Amino acid sequence: QEHFVESGGGLVHPGESLRLSCATTASTFSQYSMAWYRQAPGKQRELVAAILSATGTKYGDFVKGRFTISRDYSKNSLYLQMNRLEPEDTAVYYCNTLSQMYSWGQGTQVTVSS
Numbered sequence: 299q300e301h302f303v304e305s306g307g308g309l310v311h312p313g314e315s316l317r318l319s320c321a322t323t324a325s326t327f328s329q330y331s332m333a334w335y336r337q338a339p340g341k342q343r344e345l346v347a348a349i350l351s352a353t354g355t356k357y358g359d360f361v362k363g364r365f366t367i368s369r370d371y372s373k374n375s376l377y378l379q380m381n382r383l384e385p386e387d388t389a390v391y392y393c394n395t396l397s398q399m400y401s402w403g404q405g406t407q408v409t410v411s412s
Contacts, residue, residue, distance in 0.1 A: 300403045302393050307406030314383055318406055320376040320393035327374040331396040334378045336389035347378060348396045383410045
């Protein structure tokens with residue numbers, strides 16, 4: 299059974315938006331800083347955004363204010379609102395703890411193309 303279940307990806311045009319969701323167990327969600335990562339074909343997996351256990355968020359330099367990470371403790375879910383998507387954002391998006399403690403889920407494919 300996968301520890302993380304990502305959803306919400308799809309095919310969109312440049313400039314459009316998507317909202318990704320990630321569900322996990324309550325113990326994981328409540329204890330750890332959580333993050334979104336992405337991996338494009340032929341590239342290494344990279345950090346997109348993280349939300350820290352106490353306060354604060356951080357984003358990859360390429361985000362440039364376009365994405366927002368959030369979490370809902372009542373649903374044990376992590377979200378990534380992505381606006382003004384660009385073709386360079388095309389990748390499989392994954393969630394995990396910030397320290398990448400668990401094995402990766404299947405991710406959700408985001409494709410940005412005109």
